Amino acid sequence: MSVFLRCYLSEIIKHRKHWTIVVSVLAPFCQTTLLGMLFWFSEGVVFRFRPGAHFWIELSYLAWNLLFLPVLVALLTEFSWDLESNSKTWNHLLIQPIPRRMHYISKLLAHTTLAFLSQLLLVFLLLIGSMFLNKNIAAHWGSIPWALLGKFSAFSLLASLPIIVFHTWLSMRFPGLWLAILVAVGFIWIGTALVSNRVLIQVLPWGMASYGLVLFERWQRHFPWALFPGSILSALFIAYLSILDFARFRKPSL
Amino acid sequence: MGLAIRTEGLTRRFGKVTAVEGLDLAVRRGSITAFLGPNGAGKTTTISLLLGLLKAHSGTCEVLGFPPGHPQALSQLGAMVESPSLYEHLTGRENLEITRLMRGNPRTEVDRVLAVVGLQNDAKRPVRTYSLGMRQRLGIGLALLGQPNLLILDEPTNGLDPAGIQEIRELIRHLPQDTGATIFLSSHVLAEVGKVAQDVVVIHRGRLRYQGPLESMGGNAHEEGLLIRVNDPTRGTQRLAEQGFLVHERAGTLWVQAPPQKAPHLANLMVNSGLDLYELSPATPDLEARFLALLDEA
Secondary structure, eight states: OOHHHHHHHHHHHHTTTSHHHHHHHHHHHHHHHHHHHHHHTOHHHHHHTOSHHHHHHHHHHHHIIIIIHHHHHHHHHHHHHHHHHHHTOHHHHHTSSSOHHHHHHHHHHHHHHHHHHHHHHHHHHHHHHHHHHHHHSGGGTOOOOHHHHHHHHHHHHHHHHHHHHHHHHHHHHSOOHHHHHHHHHHHHHHHHTTTTOHHHHHHSTTHHHHTHHHHHOGGGOOOOGGGHHHHHHHHHHHHHHHHHHHHHHOOOOO | OOEEEEEEEEEEEETTEEEEEEEEEEEETTOEEEEEOOTTSSHHHHHHHHHTSSOOSEEEEEETTBOTTOHHHHHHEEEEOSSOOOOTTSBHHHHHHHHHHHHTOOTHHHHHHHHHTTOGGGTTSBGGGSOHHHHHHHHHHHHHTTOOSEEEEESTTTTOOHHHHHHHHHHHHHHHHHHOOEEEEEESOHHHHHTTOSEEEEEETTEEEEEEEGGGTTSOTTOOEEEEEESOHHHHHHHHHHTTOOEEEETTEEEEEOOGGGHHHHHHHHHHTTOOEEEEEEEOOOHHHHHHHHHHHO
């Protein structure tokens, strides 16, 4: 087994029974429950945006990309770094015979894994929710738009990558729950004002997620697949700088 | 027999404070070496330098023949720095599993270590339910993974009750026989290291005060002294010091460096000073008296 794989597996063990798992499950669950209730009691609104199943997917991903995803990533990364600080494990980790950068890379990948699993859970819950709501407002609900669901989930997975990379660094360098949440929500909303700038949304870590606002509008929906290579390159660059920063910054706690 | 740890002129500063200054260490392979010093003496800084957690400002250092922090050195050593590094929400076994995976040890290593530290029956319990002694044992277990050639334990009995101290002491005492490892053990619980260590290193204010066999610490191993108990130990100490005796006071008892023949003289001195003499008996200095003497000399 390679050093990389061993580090990643050891990192995954740390998240068992931890708050990181709880928030990864709770975020999609809370969102689906809240929106599900809204749909259940707002048949008139659903009628205006029919077919209802489309609107269910559109509104869910709007809420996910602009609110639940950034908050989830902020909480996830914050709790994850906090786990090491609270357990006072840094000295122990840094005297293991593996390169320092490996600790950071495995943590980053663990965050990505959890955020991705959370988004897969969201897809599952959206399908369950759709079947459930179909019973209440079947007249204008329609069938599940599989292609739209696939596109939105793929967009959301790719858009989350730069956010995960950025928040993994932010929580390592500037720990603090409220700071992380403030940055997550604040920057996403600033991003919504910049969605027309194609360069900025590729460079800014929260740019692509902010673009979720545009995708909500059916009549001008166009998934910006061509922008993802640039966005992912930016994320890789931030990850590279973060790894260098971690290797230099992480001092023993004496 | 070679050296497990060797430093020459090791120096580390934090701003204007020099934590370790010109430290020359030589730790024999296969020995249990106690690293003694009062709080703030520079023990943890020295250990961090040995492990490569900190960089020295000057001097050289070799751990198992490699520079500090070298992967070859790290793969052959296990360490517990200050307090055990444990994930409270995970079980003892899961904690060991994390380090085992990182070190690339076989799966059987976790069971072996659990047996060595006597935690087989508690391995499936979350660490947050462990007693302090169990946590310390698990911390030592983490350091034992991979059967290291060198174990560096920083204050392993810190905060333990007497029963816990006894447990850890017995564990450490048998490790060199069971594993052949060199043990470098820092502590300020002087009486404890005296029961397990063969060699002693004493530092104070970052400087080396003594290095060598335990029995030679503070000079003559069989150095004679007298124990004196009087009604006013402070005044007794003062009078003895005025007469040129080396004296240490602990818990109201005075230890005086003097041969037994001096007993009548000391008895007269105490009585003539208006003190009530309760006890005067011969005694060899214990480890703590020797240690205090070294610090006094500093």
